[in-house]
Amino acid sequence: MMSTDKQIKPKLFGLTVSPPTQRRWMKFRQNRRAFYSLWVFLILFVLSLFSELVANERPLLIKSDDGFFFPIMKSYSEESFGGDFPTEADYKDPYVQELIEERNGWFIWPPIRYNYTTISNDMEGEAPAAPSRHHWLGTDDQARDVLARILYGFRISVLFALILTVLSSVVGIVSGAMQGYFGGLLDMIAQRVIEIWTSMPQIYLLIILSSVIVPGFWTLLLLLFFFSWVALVSVVRAECLRVRNMDYVKAAKALGLSNLAIIRRHVLPNALVAAITFLPFIMASSVTALTALDFLGFGLPPSAPSLGELLQQGNNNRHALWLGLSGFVIIGLLLSLLVFIGEGVRDAFDPRKAAVE
Amino acid sequence: MTGKPFLTVTDLSIDFTVGSRVTNAVKGISFDLSRGETLAIVGESGSGKSVSALSLMQLLPYPTASHGPKSSISFKGEELIGAIDRRLREIRGNEIGMIFQEPQSSLNPLHRVSKQINEVLIVHKGLTQAAANRRTLELMNLVGIRDPEQKLNSFPHELSGGQRQRVMIAMALANEPELLIADEPTTALDVTIQAQILELIQDLQKRLNMGMIFISHDLGVVRHIADRVIVMKDGEVVEEGTNQQIFENPKHPYTIELINADPSGEPNKPDPNAPVIVETEDLKVHFPIRSSFLRRTIGYVKAVDGISLQIKASQTVGVVGESGSGKTTLGLGLLKLVKSQGPIVFMGKAIDGLNSKELRPYRAEMQLVFQDPFGSLSPRLTVGEIIGEGLELHQPNLSEEEREDRIVRALEEVDLDPEFRHRFPHEFSGGQRQRVSVARAMVLEPAFLVLDEPTSALDRSVQSQLVDLLRDLQNRRQTAFLFISHDLRTVRALADEIIVMRQGKVVEQGSADQIFDAPEEAYTQSLIAAAFDLVVKNKEVIAD
Secondary structure: OOOOOOOOOOEEOOEEOOHHHHHHHHHHHHOHHHHHHHHHHHHHHHHHHOHHHHEOOOOOEEEEOOEEEOOOOOOOEHHHHOOOOOOEOOOOOHHHHHHHHHOOOEEEOOOEOOOOOOOOOOOOOOOOOOOOOOOOOOEOOOOOEHHHHHHHHHHHHHHHHHHHHHHHHHHHHHHHHHHHHHOHHHHHHHHHHHHHHHOOOHHHHHHHHHHHOOOOHHHHHHHHHHHHHHHHHHHHHHHHHHHOOOHHHHHHHHHOOOHHHHHHHHHHHHHHHHHHOOHHHHHHHHHHHHHHHHHHOOOOOOOOOOHHHHHHHHHHOOOOHHHHHHHHHHHHHHHHHHHHHHHHHHHHHOOOOOOOO | OOOOEEEEEEEEEEEEEEOOEEEEEEEEEEEEEEOOOEEEEEOOOOOOHHHHHHHHOOOOOOOOEEEOOOOEEEEOOEEOOOOOHHHHHHHEOOOEEEEOOOHHHHOOOOOOHHHHHHHHHHHHHOOOHHHHHHHHHHHHHHOOOOOHHHHHOOOHHHOOHHHHHHHHHHHHHOOOOOEEEEEOOOOOOOHHHHHHHHHHHHHHHHHHOOEEEEEEOOHHHHHHHOOEEEEEEOOEEEEEEEHHHHHHOOOOHHHHHHHOOOOOOOOOOOOOOOOEEEEEEEEEEEEEEEOOOOOOEEEEEEEEEEEEEEEEOOOEEEEEOOOOOOHHHHHHHHOOOOOOEOOEEEOOEEOOOOOHHHHHHHHOOEEEEOOOOOOOOOOOOOHHHHHHHHHHHHOOOOOHHHHHHHHHHHHHHOOOOHHHHHOOHHHOOHHHHHHHHHHHHHOOOOOEEEEEOOOOOOOHHHHHHHHHHHHHHHHHHOOEEEEEEOOHHHHHHHOOEEEEEEOOEEEEEEEHHHHHHOOOOHHHHHHHHHHHHOOOOOHHHOOO
16 A cells, blocks of 8 residues: 555546546446447447438449549539439439449449438339338338438437437436535425426327427427436435535535535536436437337427337338338337446446456 | 353454455454453454454355354354354344444334334243333343333434443343343443443343453453453454453553554643634534424524633644534534634634635635544545645645645655555545545645544554644644544643533633643543543433
């Protein structure tokens, strides 16, 4: 203990972290299921962030005598390839493809040649069409490629959940910290308000509200946020109530620190540990909330790629098994990954479970 | 004096296995005990004394804990290690009784006292409810609880600490065990109560002819009560012998160190012309009691009720008193960390009317050190950040290097390695943490420091080091100390003037020599007798 050698600070991805953080990371890594879930989730998420490069009705690159074209970045008129119309070129049209090939051109296509709105002509049979060479997971009842919609839908679900989680955590943590630290009348009133607020039937209110307001990504986010911010309040509040009586908070007062500085430096860091363990679970429930609204038809607009809408189609077209099945598999996978990660995080932060070093 | 041993412990070793890490808590100790004999196990925290005692009743968390292959605990010829659960349950509470350190957490808060004692009798002796009630009343009389009929129907929180410990003893003795294990039974109690409880335990042991294993870190208590003593360190027995051998002729250097560990030295004598740092007259801290419904104030808890004091530079004023006497509140009231009424003059300026913002500039000059070395340091900040926090606030124009330099010097001043500033509090022992607390307070070079029981959570030898350090710091910096403690030995080594407090009021106030050598008040006399000689004196003035 009395060694005089220079203390080596632990590093994580090049960042200096505190020893407890490093110990938690070690513990998280030892939970193989959670660790792999995190990687699978990150790979899927990053892949979906670049959906435009994976599933698109426009080629990634066109080379012809006229030079290079990047239809993904920029829209070109049919005229620029020597066609008839000043409108944007439809690259799936054999006529346009011929025009380009005449000028010694070639294309680089994304692996999936449809985006989430493309109405396909390559189906075998009527929509919804079964999986085929062109549509690996078939099409939905409006002849749109299911795989492309899943890819875009995954992105919208995760982004939605991520923003919702961050927003509601920030508000929940701030409000919990205020209540816990100051206590007294503020706490009493805020607690009663939250009790009344949480006892309202959320789903009916959401249905009523979304039939009044035209739902979009941001309006839905706002609506769900109204109810989800309370999730963290009780955890953070309880933790702050405990911490505010600790001697080190008294010591900080004796130093003359202001209340805000005490909350920021001494109270919140301790309360955050409890809050962080909840984040993956809050995210999972945000995904579910959005999916449920979409399924009921009160969610995102009809053209938007949404996993809930896919489930709804599966329900409406029970003979088209691929719709319901692929919707189920992707939502099941996403929720399982989040819950596995959450379990890993929870165990890693649990001081009673020691890491095996 | 004693017959054949009825408890023989041979080569007892205890290992704790967590993951792949094995901790050897106890490394092969042996002892025996006869009826009517008291064996004391002494050692500092972490020496393995409590685990050894728990293993006698096989109360350790098996299989995390395990015994070595040669370990044996033979009780009346019966091997207890590996005994079946049913047999062990018969023994626990029936043939072997146990008293724990913390009477508050060892009693179930939801059951009346009578029910908890009855339960022991009904389970082990198969008594009927009526017979158990009669026996419980008998026991309450035996352990000397006043108004036993009324106290029987109380809940634990309605009793005082001493009364709760008496109830614990009644439970342990309910079935007249042959062996009594007392694990620090008086550590959580005030000194006057401690003297009473020790007297009671000794008396009962003689009457019931029990063998007793008495675990303590306090050698004063052990000397008073034990026939034989085992000194433990790091899971091993370093010395064993009769009371006389150990205390009058200790052989092992560690034993000698323990015996001489009492805080020693003379308090600093302030210059009579030294400037007055803090002065207050008739200071009061009253907490309102509100009715639960309309929150009207229906009365006051007078935590501090009219205290006057004056502390000069390099002077230490000691505040002694039992728990609940208001001594901590007095410290907080002086620093205006709780609302107090009465004039407070700090370095020539009246600060009693200032609000928290106006007080901020004075905060650097008056600092505070707490009792609990584990609760007083923020667990997520490094030691350097903890010490530097005050500097950042009060001397914001210091450069990064200057601040670092001040932190290093503060750590050196409390005899800690400056490299410790990169570490986190959980890596340190209690004594080291307490030094960090002192460094945090002293880095601002305050004129006035309130020390709220800074030594009471520490082992004796660490206590005396800390007392020496504080005295030294005071000499160098001319700081005025308000030293709050229930431990009269420590106060004697540090304080030049003493205030004896009881229920918010001053019982006696004067120079240290006068208070310790010729106390006038009966209460002070009994406090000093209990602390230094462990005897009960002036019984009518002390609570139970």
